[in-house]
Amino acid sequence: MEKFENMNAKICDLYKPTLSQDDVLNAYGKWSEGGKYDKELPLGVYNGPRYAAEAVNMYIPNKDARIIDVAAGTGKVAEELQKLGFMNLDALDPSTRMLKIAREKQLYKNHIPAFILETGTPILDDEYDGLVTSGGMGDGHIPPKAMHEMARVVKPGGVICLVMREEFLTSAESYKSNALEHEMLDMEKRKIWIQIARNVVQGYVVNRTGVVFAFKVL
Structure with missing residues (x-):
């Protein structure tokens, strides 16, 4: 239990509103050195990638759908997707050091070193059949308005799967007053997408619950 709590504290240190983009990049880059990230977050400790792949x-x-993995990191979601037969995958992540590891694993066709923010993501409109992210939502990471960019790069009829720690829906400063789910609902009211799933899952990461969202782009 102490080991889990120590890992939970380490993860939470990365999800703070006071962290700059450079802080986040440096932290993940350092964690990825020597394969530490993959070794410390195997399946069983971090099950988000498996839940994300199952949702997709x-x-x-x-199985030939073109899918973009946002906040792809070292490719944990892609590893699970490939087990299920999905091979047409691209990665987007701001950490070039983490993407280097993913590239060495030969999981993705393209590697895009960028944050996904409210605007300016270097991807064309309607480029993908689907989008998936696990672990990308929270303070210092993907802001609520960035979901508009997610919808922009996915074709009408395509699906977006967002997997995250459940407690961040209310504890994250950038999602305060339930801002993330309010934005999701507003996008549905504006006919940008429609929610097709919201499932709470056990053991998302270090025994914490997660939530799996799925949306169909309109």
Whole structure:
């Protein structure tokens, strides 16, 4: 239990509103050195990638679908997607050091070194059949308005799967007053997407619950 709590504290240190983009990049880059990130967050400790891949498999039946993995890191989600037969994958992550590890694993066709923010993501409109992210939502990471960029790069009829720690929905400063789910609802009211799933899952990371969202782009 102490080991889990220590890992939980380490993870939470990365999700703070006071962290700059450079702080986040440096922290993840340092953690990835020598394969530490992958060794310290195997399946069983961090199950978000498996939940994310299962959601994609459930809502995107076409195994040839072109999918962008946002906040891809070292490729944990892609590893799980490939087990299910998805091979047409691209990665987007701001950490070039983490993307280097993913590139060495030969998981993705393209590697895009960028944050996904409210605007300016270097991807064309309607480029992908699906989008997935696990662990990318929270303070210092993906802001609520960035979900508009997610919807922009996915074709109408495509699916977006967001997997995150459940407690961040209310504890994250950048999501205060339930801002993230309010933005999701507002996007549905504006006919940008429609929510097709919201499932709470156990053991998302270090025994914490997670939530799996799925949306169909309109």
